[in-house]
Amino acid sequence: MKDEKNKAVHSSFWANIFHQPDEKSDLKLSLRSIPLFDSFGKRDLIFLLNIIHNRNYLAGEFVFYQGDPGIGLYLIREGEVQILREDESGNSIILATFTKGDFFGELALVDGEKRSASAIAITDVRAAVIFKPDLDEFILKYPKKGIKILNGISQIVVTRLRSLNEDFFSLQSNKKNGGKHGT
Numbered sequence: 001m002k003d004e005k006n007k008a009v010h011s012s013f014w015a016n017i018f019h020q021p022d023e024k025s026d027l028k029l030s031l032r033s034i035p036l037f038d039s040f041g042k043r044d045l046i047f048l049l050n051i052i053h054n055r056n057y058l059a060g061e062f063v064f065y066q067g068d069p070g071i072g073l074y075l076i077r078e079g080e081v082q083i084l085r086e087d088e089s090g091n092s093i094i095l096a097t098f099t100k101g102d103f104f105g106e107l108a109l110v111d112g113e114k115r116s117a118s119a120i121a122i123t124d125v126r127a128a129v130i131f132k133p134d135l136d137e138f139i140l141k142y143p144k145k146g147i148k149i150l151n152g153i154s155q156i157v158v159t160r161l162r163s164l165n166e167d168f169f170s171l172q173s174n175k176k177n178g179g180k181h182g183t
Contacts, residue, residue, distance in 0.1 A: 027052065027128055030075055034103050036152030044145050051134040057081075057121035066118045070108025072131040076100055079125030085117040097122070109135055110153055 028045050031037045040048065054077075057063055063074060066086055074081075076098055083096040083104060095117055098104055104119060109132055139146030 027077070030077065030101055030128070033101055034075065034152070035155050036073075036106065036149050038152070039148050040145070044148070047142060047145065048130075048138070051130060051138050053129045053131065053134075055127045055129050057125040057127065059121055059123050061121045063119035063121060063125070063127070064105075064115050066115055068115045070105065070111065070113055070115050070132070072129045073103060073106045073109050073135075074119070075103045075128040075130075077126040077128055079127075080122040081119050081125055081127075082122050083117050083119050092118075106153055106156055108132055110150070 027049065028042075031045060031048065032040070037045070037048065055063075055074075057079070063081060066084075078100055081098045081102075081104065082094055083098070084092045085095055086092050096104070105115075107113070108115070109130070112132055135146075135149070139149070
C-alpha cells in the first residue's frame with residue numbers, strides 16, 4: 001500500500017513538471033479566445049506577445065477610474081474584476097464582472113477616449129495589457145495583422161450594440177405593455 005502511495009505521488013510530481021503549460025503558451029491560448037485575435041496564426045501571436053505587458057492588481061485596487069484616458073485592453077489571466085459606473089449622485093452601479101479569460105477596455109484601442117466606467121480588482125488579479133501606443137505601432141509595422149485586430153474590435157462592438165438594441169427593445173416593449181413580462 002505504501003509503495004502505491006509513493007508511486008502516485010512520484011507520478012504526480014513528474015506529470016506536473018512536464019505537462020504544465022508555460023506562461024507564453026497559456027497566454028497564446030487566452031489571446032486566441034478573444035475575438036480580436038482568434039484569426040491570428042502562431043506567427044502572428046508571437047509578434048503580438050512582444051507588445052503585451054503583465055500587470056498585477058491587489059484586491060480592492062482600481063485598474064482604472066471612470067474619466068481616466070482609455071489607454072489599453074486588459075485580459076484577465078487570473079482573478080476577478082468589476083466594472084462600475086458612478087452616476088451624478090455618486091452612486092456606483094455594477095455594469096459587469098469579469099474573470100479569467102475575459103477582457104475589457106477594447107474600445108480604448110480604437111478611440112482613446114476617457115473611460116466611461118471604473119474597473120476594480122475584486123480579488124488579486126494578474127492581467128495582460130495591450131496599450132494603445134504599442135498597438136498603433138504594431139499596426140503600422142504589420143498592417144495586415146492590424147486589420148485583423150480592427151475587424152475583431154468591430155465584431156465586438158457590433159455584437160454589443162445588437163445586444164443593447166435587444167435589451168432596449170425589451171424594455172420599451174415591457175413599458176408599452178404596462179410592465180407585463182408576457183403578452
